[in-house]
Amino acid sequence: MVIKLLHVTCALLTLVSFCLRGVWMLQDSPLLGHRMTRTLPHIVDTILLVSGVTLAIRGYGAFHQEAWLMAKLAAVLIYIVCGVVALRPGRSRPVRATAFAAALLVFGWIVWVAHTRTIVFPWDWKFAS
Numbered sequence: 001m002v003i004k005l006l007h008v009t010c011a012l013l014t015l016v017s018f019c020l021r022g023v024w025m026l027q028d029s030p031l032l033g034h035r036m037t038r039t040l041p042h043i044v045d046t047i048l049l050v051s052g053v054t055l056a057i058r059g060y061g062a063f064h065q066e067a068w069l070m071a072k073l074a075a076v077l078i079y080i081v082c083g084v085v086a087l088r089p090g091r092s093r094p095v096r097a098t099a100f101a102a103a104l105l106v107f108g109w110i111v112w113v114a115h116t117r118t119i120v121f122p123w124d125w126k127f128a129s
Ligand code: HEM
Pocket: 007, 008, 011, 048, 049, 051, 052, 053, 054, 055, 056, 057, 059, 069, 072, 073, 076, 079, 107, 110, 111, 114, 115
Protein backbone atom coordinates (compact mmCIF):
# COMPACT_ATOMS: atom_id res chain seq x y z
CA MET A 1 0.00 0.00 0.00
CA VAL A 2 2.83 2.39 0.96
CA ILE A 3 4.75 1.54 -2.21
CA LYS A 4 1.65 2.09 -4.32
CA LEU A 5 1.08 5.47 -2.68
CA LEU A 6 4.71 6.37 -3.35
CA HIS A 7 4.34 5.20 -6.97
CA VAL A 8 1.16 7.20 -7.61
CA THR A 9 2.61 10.29 -5.86
CA CYS A 10 5.73 10.09 -8.05
CA ALA A 11 3.53 9.66 -11.15
CA LEU A 12 1.74 12.90 -10.23
CA LEU A 13 5.03 14.72 -9.50
CA THR A 14 6.46 13.49 -12.80
CA LEU A 15 3.45 14.84 -14.69
CA VAL A 16 3.65 18.23 -12.95
CA SER A 17 7.41 18.53 -13.53
CA PHE A 18 7.11 17.39 -17.17
CA CYS A 19 4.35 19.96 -17.87
CA LEU A 20 6.40 22.73 -16.20
CA ARG A 21 9.49 21.88 -18.23
CA GLY A 22 7.36 21.66 -21.40
CA VAL A 23 6.01 25.17 -20.79
CA TRP A 24 9.54 26.47 -20.11
CA MET A 25 10.69 24.79 -23.33
CA LEU A 26 7.92 26.53 -25.32
CA GLN A 27 8.82 29.86 -23.68
CA ASP A 28 12.57 29.37 -24.26
CA SER A 29 13.01 29.91 -20.53
CA PRO A 30 16.51 29.65 -19.01
CA LEU A 31 14.85 27.80 -16.11
CA LEU A 32 14.92 24.67 -18.31
CA GLY A 33 18.69 24.55 -17.99
CA HIS A 34 18.76 25.21 -14.23
CA ARG A 35 20.65 22.62 -12.17
CA MET A 36 17.58 21.77 -10.07
CA THR A 37 15.47 21.32 -13.23
CA ARG A 38 18.04 18.89 -14.57
CA THR A 39 18.45 16.80 -11.41
CA LEU A 40 15.18 16.74 -9.41
CA PRO A 41 13.02 15.10 -12.14
CA HIS A 42 15.58 12.29 -12.50
CA ILE A 43 15.29 11.49 -8.80
CA VAL A 44 11.47 11.41 -8.98
CA ASP A 45 11.54 9.33 -12.20
CA THR A 46 13.95 6.82 -10.63
CA ILE A 47 11.68 6.39 -7.58
CA LEU A 48 8.70 6.03 -9.96
CA LEU A 49 10.39 3.27 -11.96
CA VAL A 50 11.83 1.41 -8.96
CA SER A 51 8.50 1.51 -7.08
CA GLY A 52 6.71 0.35 -10.28
CA VAL A 53 9.02 -2.63 -10.74
CA THR A 54 8.70 -3.44 -7.00
CA LEU A 55 4.88 -3.37 -7.27
CA ALA A 56 5.06 -5.56 -10.38
CA ILE A 57 7.32 -8.19 -8.76
CA ARG A 58 5.46 -8.27 -5.44
CA GLY A 59 1.99 -8.17 -6.97
CA TYR A 60 2.42 -10.35 -10.02
CA GLY A 61 5.57 -12.46 -9.66
CA ALA A 62 6.32 -13.42 -13.26
CA PHE A 63 5.08 -10.04 -14.35
CA HIS A 64 6.34 -10.39 -17.92
CA GLN A 65 3.28 -12.63 -18.43
CA GLU A 66 0.94 -9.74 -17.66
CA ALA A 67 0.16 -8.24 -21.06
CA TRP A 68 -1.05 -4.91 -19.65
CA LEU A 69 2.15 -4.50 -17.61
CA MET A 70 4.33 -5.18 -20.65
CA ALA A 71 2.24 -2.74 -22.70
CA LYS A 72 2.65 -0.20 -19.91
CA LEU A 73 6.41 -0.72 -19.85
CA ALA A 74 6.59 -0.26 -23.64
CA ALA A 75 4.51 2.91 -23.32
CA VAL A 76 6.88 4.18 -20.58
CA LEU A 77 9.79 3.75 -23.03
CA ILE A 78 7.88 5.67 -25.74
CA TYR A 79 7.09 8.37 -23.17
CA ILE A 80 10.79 8.66 -22.25
CA VAL A 81 11.85 8.94 -25.91
CA CYS A 82 9.20 11.61 -26.63
CA GLY A 83 10.23 13.44 -23.44
CA VAL A 84 13.90 13.45 -24.42
CA VAL A 85 13.07 14.79 -27.91
CA ALA A 86 10.84 17.48 -26.37
CA LEU A 87 13.14 18.68 -23.61
CA ARG A 88 16.68 18.32 -25.01
CA PRO A 89 17.87 21.25 -27.11
CA GLY A 90 18.88 20.68 -30.71
CA ARG A 91 15.60 20.07 -32.51
CA SER A 92 13.24 22.61 -34.06
CA ARG A 93 10.41 24.08 -31.98
CA PRO A 94 7.57 22.35 -33.93
CA VAL A 95 9.29 18.97 -33.50
CA ARG A 96 9.79 19.57 -29.76
CA ALA A 97 6.22 20.82 -29.30
CA THR A 98 4.84 17.77 -31.16
CA ALA A 99 6.99 15.42 -29.07
CA PHE A 100 5.75 17.19 -25.92
CA ALA A 101 2.08 16.70 -26.95
CA ALA A 102 2.75 13.05 -27.90
CA ALA A 103 4.43 12.41 -24.53
CA LEU A 104 1.38 13.80 -22.71
CA LEU A 105 -0.97 11.55 -24.74
CA VAL A 106 1.20 8.50 -24.01
CA PHE A 107 1.33 9.45 -20.32
CA GLY A 108 -2.49 9.56 -20.27
CA TRP A 109 -2.60 6.08 -21.81
CA ILE A 110 -0.10 4.77 -19.23
CA VAL A 111 -2.33 5.94 -16.38
CA TRP A 112 -5.38 4.48 -18.16
CA VAL A 113 -3.69 1.08 -18.58
CA ALA A 114 -2.46 1.16 -14.94
CA HIS A 115 -5.97 1.87 -13.72
CA THR A 116 -7.94 -0.58 -15.89
CA ARG A 117 -5.18 -3.24 -16.06
CA THR A 118 -6.29 -4.05 -19.60
CA ILE A 119 -4.90 -3.03 -22.98
CA VAL A 120 -8.06 -1.27 -24.04
CA PHE A 121 -7.89 2.04 -25.82
CA PRO A 122 -10.24 4.70 -24.39
CA TRP A 123 -12.34 4.81 -27.60
CA ASP A 124 -12.93 1.02 -27.40
CA TRP A 125 -13.91 1.12 -23.74
CA LYS A 126 -17.45 -0.10 -22.99
CA PHE A 127 -18.88 0.23 -19.51
CA ALA A 128 -20.65 -2.87 -18.23
CA SER A 129 -24.36 -2.19 -17.88
C1 HEM B 1 5.41 7.02 -16.48
C2 HEM B 1 5.50 5.95 -15.69
C3 HEM B 1 4.37 5.42 -14.85
C4 HEM B 1 3.16 5.98 -14.49
C5 HEM B 1 2.62 7.35 -14.88
C6 HEM B 1 2.45 5.01 -13.67
C7 HEM B 1 1.21 5.22 -13.10
C8 HEM B 1 0.55 4.35 -12.26
C9 HEM B 1 -0.70 4.62 -11.57
C10 HEM B 1 -1.49 5.92 -11.67
C11 HEM B 1 -1.02 3.50 -10.86
C12 HEM B 1 -2.27 3.29 -9.97
C13 HEM B 1 -3.41 2.76 -10.81
C14 HEM B 1 -4.68 2.57 -10.00
O1 HEM B 1 -4.72 1.65 -9.18
O2 HEM B 1 -5.63 3.34 -10.21
C15 HEM B 1 0.02 2.52 -11.09
C16 HEM B 1 0.04 1.25 -10.56
C17 HEM B 1 0.98 0.29 -10.87
N1 HEM B 1 2.09 0.47 -11.67
FE1 HEM B 1 2.69 2.18 -12.55
N2 HEM B 1 3.22 3.89 -13.55
C18 HEM B 1 4.40 4.08 -14.25
C19 HEM B 1 5.45 3.19 -14.39
C20 HEM B 1 5.41 1.87 -13.99
C21 HEM B 1 6.44 0.88 -14.26
C22 HEM B 1 7.76 1.13 -15.01
C23 HEM B 1 6.02 -0.29 -13.72
C24 HEM B 1 6.73 -1.62 -13.71
C25 HEM B 1 6.76 -2.41 -14.72
C26 HEM B 1 4.72 -0.05 -13.09
C27 HEM B 1 3.95 -0.98 -12.44
C28 HEM B 1 2.76 -0.74 -11.75
C29 HEM B 1 2.04 -1.75 -10.97
C30 HEM B 1 2.43 -3.22 -10.79
C31 HEM B 1 0.94 -1.09 -10.40
C32 HEM B 1 -0.10 -1.69 -9.44
C33 HEM B 1 -1.28 -2.28 -10.17
C34 HEM B 1 -2.18 -2.94 -9.16
O3 HEM B 1 -2.78 -2.24 -8.32
O4 HEM B 1 -2.27 -4.17 -9.21
N3 HEM B 1 4.39 1.28 -13.26
N4 HEM B 1 0.96 3.05 -11.95
